Amino acid sequence: MNNFRFCSPTEFVFGRNTVKNTAQLIKKYGGTKVLILYGGRSAVKSGLLAEVEGNLQNEFIEYVKLGGVQPNPVDTLVYEGIELCRKEQVNFILAIGGGSVIDTAKAIAAGTPYAGDFWNFFERTVAINRALPVATILTIPAAGSEGSENTVITKTKGGLKRGTGSPALRPVFSIMDPVLTFTLPANQTAYGITDMMAHVMERYFTQTKEVEVTDRLCEAILLAVIQEAPRVLQEPDNYEARANIMWASTMAHNGICGVGREEDWATHGLEHELSALYGIAHGAGLAVMFPAWMQYVYTSGIDRFVQFAVRVWGIENVGDKKEIAGKGIQALKNFFISMGLPVDFAALGAKAADIDRLIETLKINSGGSLGNFCKLDMNDARAIYEIAAGLRGCN
Amino acid sequence: MNNFRFCSPTEFVFGRNTVKNTAQLIKKYGGTKVLILYGGRSAVKSGLLAEVEGNLQNEFIEYVKLGGVQPNPVDTLVYEGIELCRKEQVNFILAIGGGSVIDTAKAIAAGTPYAGDFWNFFERTVAINRALPVATILTIPAAGSEGSENTVITKTKGGLKRGTGSPALRPVFSIMDPVLTFTLPANQTAYGITDMMAHVMERYFTQTKEVEVTDRLCEAILLAVIQEAPRVLQEPDNYEARANIMWASTMAHNGICGVGREEDWATHGLEHELSALYGIAHGAGLAVMFPAWMQYVYTSGIDRFVQFAVRVWGIENVGDKKEIAGKGIQALKNFFISMGLPVDFAALGAKAADIDRLIETLKINSGGSLGNFCKLDMNDARAIYEIAAGLRGCN
Numbered sequence: 072m073n074n075f076r077f078c079s080p081t082e083f084v085f086g087r088n089t090v091k092n093t094a095q096l097i098k099k100y101g102g103t104k105v106l107i108l109y110g111g112r113s114a115v116k117s118g119l120l121a122e123v124e125g126n127l128q129n130e131f132i133e134y135v136k137l138g139g140v141q142p143n144p145v146d147t148l149v150y151e152g153i154e155l156c157r158k159e160q161v162n163f164i165l166a167i168g169g170g171s172v173i174d175t176a177k178a179i180a181a182g183t184p185y186a187g188d189f190w191n192f193f194e195r196t197v198a199i200n201r202a203l204p205v206a207t208i209l210t211i212p213a214a215g216s217e218g219s220e221n222t223v224i225t226k227t228k229g230g231l232k233r234g235t236g237s238p239a240l241r242p243v244f245s246i247m248d249p250v251l252t253f254t255l256p257a258n259q260t261a262y263g264i265t266d267m268m269a270h271v272m273e274r275y276f277t278q279t280k281e282v283e284v285t286d287r288l289c290e291a292i293l294l295a296v297i298q299e300a301p302r303v304l305q306e307p308d309n310y311e312a313r314a315n316i317m318w319a320s321t322m323a324h325n326g327i328c329g330v331g332r333e334e335d336w337a338t339h340g341l342e343h344e345l346s347a348l349y350g351i352a353h354g355a356g357l358a359v360m361f362p363a364w365m366q367y368v369y370t371s372g373i374d375r376f377v378q379f380a381v382r383v384w385g386i387e388n389v390g391d392k393k394e395i396a397g398k399g400i401q402a403l404k405n406f407f408i409s410m411g412l413p414v415d416f417a418a419l420g421a422k423a424a425d426i427d428r429l430i431e432t433l434k435i436n437s438g439g440s441l442g443n444f445c446k447l448d449m450n451d452a453r454a455i456y457e458i459a460a461g462l463r464g465c466n
Numbered sequence: 467m468n469n470f471r472f473c474s475p476t477e478f479v480f481g482r483n484t485v486k487n488t489a490q491l492i493k494k495y496g497g498t499k500v501l502i503l504y505g506g507r508s509a510v511k512s513g514l515l516a517e518v519e520g521n522l523q524n525e526f527i528e529y530v531k532l533g534g535v536q537p538n539p540v541d542t543l544v545y546e547g548i549e550l551c552r553k554e555q556v557n558f559i560l561a562i563g564g565g566s567v568i569d570t571a572k573a574i575a576a577g578t579p580y581a582g583d584f585w586n587f588f589e590r591t592v593a594i595n596r597a598l599p600v601a602t603i604l605t606i607p608a609a610g611s612e613g614s615e616n617t618v619i620t621k622t623k624g625g626l627k628r629g630t631g632s633p634a635l636r637p638v639f640s641i642m643d644p645v646l647t648f649t650l651p652a653n654q655t656a657y658g659i660t661d662m663m664a665h666v667m668e669r670y671f672t673q674t675k676e677v678e679v680t681d682r683l684c685e686a687i688l689l690a691v692i693q694e695a696p697r698v699l700q701e702p703d704n705y706e707a708r709a710n711i712m713w714a715s716t717m718a719h720n721g722i723c724g725v726g727r728e729e730d731w732a733t734h735g736l737e738h739e740l741s742a743l744y745g746i747a748h749g750a751g752l753a754v755m756f757p758a759w760m761q762y763v764y765t766s767g768i769d770r771f772v773q774f775a776v777r778v779w780g781i782e783n784v785g786d787k788k789e790i791a792g793k794g795i796q797a798l799k800n801f802f803i804s805m806g807l808p809v810d811f812a813a814l815g816a817k818a819a820d821i822d823r824l825i826e827t828l829k830i831n832s833g834g835s836l837g838n839f840c841k842l843d844m845n846d847a848r849a850i851y852e853i854a855a856g857l858r859g860c861n
Binding site for chain 1: 467470471472473478482484676679680689690693694706710713714725726
């Protein structure tokens with residue numbers, strides 16, 4: 072086990088009718104002038120935005136609003152938000168939505184008190200030492216951004232999709248009412264489930280030895296998600312299934328699944344190029360890239376893949392290790408397929424002919440190497456894209 | 467799943483040579499005049515106390531010291547600590563030790579800024595709204611107090627053992643170096659392991675339905691502990707095994723295993739009377755009382771006991787539920803026995819003839835009822851003590 076520091080101070084307020092606590096919580100964390108940030112249709116249509124506004128008005132909390140955050144959120148709205156926060160002297164940001172809204176809120180929160188260009192944080196030339204407090208009302212369980220210190224933003228010019236993080240970006244509170252997710256369409260539900268599983272797997276696949284507690288926690292989240300996913304897809308308004316999926320998304324990414332080990336994150340790097348190029352959903356890209364990555368790397372740490380197969384997918388631990396590992400990877404693929412997800416380039420709408428372009432931006436974004444389970448260079452990355460495109464078999 | 471609030475803001479600094487960060491962390495959390503609280507022999511003998519003092523002196527942090535905390539910590543030392551903190555204008559408490567030292571530190575932290583008698587907090591007639599910041603250097607993985615908001619103190623007069631809690635009591639940081647636990651004797655190691663398993667099981671055994679994520683997290687901690695326990699007992703200086711056990715103790719009790727469900731805590735209530743009366747180790751008492759409690763209540767929620775048997779102990783899920791559940795309880799008992807622990811009154815040195823006395827104080831401490839999985843009255847409690855004493859069989 073590696074040395075680590077872990078601190079997850081976010082206050083999670085979970086359950087039915089918890090949105091009514093919004094104003095009270097904002098006051099608790101010192102907010103007096105709030106930016107309400109949201110996406111679009113659903114927050115307005117569902118009445119959630121109006122409910123929150125009413126709640127703040129009742130408590131005489133001033134606010135301004137900014138909508139229009141899109142999936143794969145972009146820098147332009149961050150600049151707009153920063154300008155608005157400065158002009159209106161906002162001291163608190165409330166994100167209503169999923170990962171895209173929350174990530175945008177975090178970028179605005181870091182950029183507002185910073186004199187330079189906020190993109191420096193994503194170039195990682197400047198560390199984020201302070202930020203406006205951010206809080207969330209989560210409507211899409213997926214990114215785990217409601218409990219994490221991370222944010223991912225795409226620079227419109229050049230399509231660079233970059234992530235950064237800082238303890239200063241942990242939300243001060245997150246309100247999580249599973250009822251708000253009842254109206255999520257099946258595909259978005261499935262993308263979200265894939266994203267949370269990927270957050271666990273990016274941590275689970277490690278060369279760090281002797282991390283039994285964290286291993287078991289990772290497996291716990293995966294097992295729970297595997298059980299609840301079909302329920303939530305078949306019964307979108309099943310409160311209990313939605314609640315378990317929602318809490319799993321947070322536990323998958325608040326850090327408890329990663330402490331004490333080297334994490335990987337190659338697959339997120341590979342996927343970010345796909346969603347940046349095609350504007351596809353991050354979860355859809357992950358469903359394609361994770362099995363492809365696994366097929367390329369599994370022989371570099373076969374025991375871990377055997378453990379994954381046996382403990383997560385219930386594969387019998389008998390016979391050839393490569394075969395057992397392969398069955399685990401296939402089980403994951405089958406699970407994605409069962410949720411209606413793409414598992415190759417064709418189904419995703421990606422083209423093998425674009426691999427050169429993907430590698431080109433990946434090289435810039437990754438600095439030419441990615442991953443820890445296997446250190447991958449651009450030749451490896453190309454091979455993994457080729458597996459995903461059906462141009463080559465696995466290792 | 468029930469609605470819940472969850473916030474675990476403690477900064478955990480985990481791993482080898484992390485004690486050197488003590489002074490820097492105290493500064494980060496605003497401490498300028500520190501009370502160093504410790505037990506006795508081991509902190510002095512190991513050189514840990516001297517190391518911490520040197521660390522604080524190097525950073526010009528003033529401190530006073532108070533030693534002598536005993537297992538099953540008592541009110542008298544709390545009063546002494548409160549007086550010392552007021553006299554010396556202490557604004558930060560550093561606990562070096564295990565649960566007894568940390569719990570005493572928490573009680574002092576709450577009592578110092580409070581004009582009344584600190585015992586009111588344990589009578590639960592007054593809520594703890596503020597406290598001096600507490601930090602810990604953990605040397606015994608067991609109680610989970612390094613990450614929890616709870617404290618348990620015994621009132622010398624009358625032997626009342628009582629617990630209370632408040633978010634204000636969460637340690638601001640906890641330094642956890644597994645090397646510090648290498649010298650823990652086998653019996654204390656086993657008591658600690660029992661305590662952390664009990665913390666999970668008090669949460670796991672619930673009538674709340676549909677808590678799959680939390681169930682799996684509970685099972686994860688238990689599975690990891692069951693794997694690491696024999697290793698740590700056979701190789702007391704195995705860093706990796708010690709590290710996993712240490713982190714398990716924190717995860718078992720920081721709350722992630724309990725959110726969204728009604729918790730039980732009857733067994734802790736039953737045990738507290740034993741350790742208060744006989745001065746025995748809490749973990750030893752739990753090893754006796756948990757199987758006895760299980761044998762008395764398991765028919766009130768057989769499915770949960772079947773799940774425990776199957777998922778935690780690998781019992782085959784075939785045949786009669788009562789039989790499967792019984793095998794799970796027996797597996798737990800066997801596990802305690804394998805660690806050299808007592809599982810009945812005789813081995814513990816407790817006497818059936820004392821059951822009347824146990825019930826007498828339990829009635830005062832519990833208000834006459836305890837538990838949630840089964841609501842137990844004093845007749846039930848007597849029956850469970852009788853099972854532990856071998857006077858009757860299970861239900």
